[in-house]
Amino acid sequence: MSVKVVVNGYGTIGKRVADAVAAQSDMEVVGVAKTRPNFEARMALEKGFPLYVLAGRESDFKDAGMEISGTVEEMLNEGDVVVDCTPGDIGAKNKPLYDAADIKAIWQGGEDHELAGISFNACSNYDEAFGCDYARVVSCNTTGLSRILSTLDAEFDVGKVRATLCRRSADPGDVKKGPINAIIPELRMPSHHGPDVKTVLKQIDIDTVAIKVPTTLMHVHIVNVNLKQECTSDDVTDALAENPRVRLIGDGMSSTAEIMELARDMNRPRSDMWENCVWEKSISVSDGELYLFQAIHQESDVIPENVDCIRAMTELERNSAKSIEKTNKAMGM
Ligand code: NAD
Numbered sequence: 001m002s003v004k005v006v007v008n009g010y011g012t013i014g015k016r017v018a019d020a021v022a023a024q025s026d027m028e029v030v031g032v033a034k035t036r037p038n039f040e041a042r043m044a045l046e047k048g049f050p051l052y053v054l055a056g057r058e059s060d061f062k063d064a065g066m067e068i069s070g071t072v073e074e075m076l077n078e079g080d081v082v083v084d085c086t087p088g089d090i091g092a093k094n095k096p097l098y099d100a101a102d103i104k105a106i107w108q109g110g111e112d113h114e115l116a117g118i119s120f121n122a123c124s125n126y127d128e129a130f131g132c133d134y135a136r137v138v139s140c141n142t143t144g145l146s147r148i149l150s151t152l153d154a155e156f157d158v159g160k161v162r163a164t165l166c167r168r169s170a171d172p173g174d175v176k177k178g179p180i181n182a183i184i185p186e187l188r189m190p191s192h193h194g195p196d197v198k199t200v201l202k203q204i205d206i207d208t209v210a211i212k213v214p215t216t217l218m219h220v221h222i223v224n225v226n227l228k229q230e231c232t233s234d235d236v237t238d239a240l241a242e243n244p245r246v247r248l249i250g251d252g253m254s255s256t257a258e259i260m261e262l263a264r265d266m267n268r269p270r271s272d273m274w275e276n277c278v279w280e281k282s283i284s285v286s287d288g289e290l291y292l293f294q295a296i297h298q299e300s301d302v303i304p305e306n307v308d309c310i311r312a313m314t315e316l317e318r319n320s321a322k323s324i325e326k327t328n329k330a331m332g333m
Contacts, residue, residue: 003027003314006079008072008094010034010044012171013108014085016303018049019269023330024307026316031075037064076101081310084108091115104313106306109139119199121146122308123245126320129312137305141165141219142196144276144296147245149197149204152225152290155239159226161206165193165219171299172216184212218256219296226289233285240278244324245304247275256295272300274333304331
């Protein structure tokens, strides 16, 4: 059985989700939706994805010489599941469209947990999404934190978590956002990221603070975790090494710039780094307190999670580890 997937919103996340779905043997892309006839729309056509548009915008695409297959509403009739990758808060407005088309829907981290009722991370709560109609794949930061915390909790019983998030200011292709020469502290304490982790891992006691830094490449997390079971730094390193969505970083990589260079050297599509990159040397346990640094590629860590979420919701695979393995293999991870 091949599950039919449509992608509504073909920007940073949407175009990556479409490629990742197209790489799987048990699902296919039957439509992507764009608002404007730009270079991304033309690339979608060149990749062979049927292109759908907002009702009323058909002539914009025809004038640009782009062949369209219909409107967003028509696209929804073609799919078993829609992955909404529109900007934050727009996805919520699309819910009535999805309900009218009787299609399963996945939203991204820019939407509130309450919209879907299930916030998803494959390593943490795959089973919760099994067979469900709505889910939200959590943000890049929440995905990065959930992956390591679910592993640490299973192995060492996590107590209090404190994390400082140094967030990239904009994605590389984003010409509108900044700052380009300032650091902006988020003055709300704790930042919204901690409560967001609890939508996935309800049992975790976590506080987060955040600053925005002038970079486009990756986020960096400084993580402190109280571990209730006695363990050493090596035990934590071994446990994280077992997580198929965590990459231990060494070999002279001292910055996010070098991690992105590694992704380019690996010929990763769009130089994406889908895994959490944990600096192995930073993993340090003393008196039950773990400290580590990790880098998160904001444009891509949620992409394999969307694929697993489709598999869980459409009941293609019961077992989370098997789905993660299938997804990783097909994407070349
Ligand atoms: P984006 O702006 O790069 O892409 C959004 C796309 O949706 C654009 O192509 C836009 O034209 C299109 N769009 C706008 N309104 C639309 C509508 N009504 N119908 C169909 N398409 C519409 O945004 P993004 O960065 O891909 O973010 C999408 C979602 O993913 C957001 O919820 C965001 O919070 C989340 N997310 C983003 C990142 C990231 O770093 N970029 C990481 C994780 C999660």
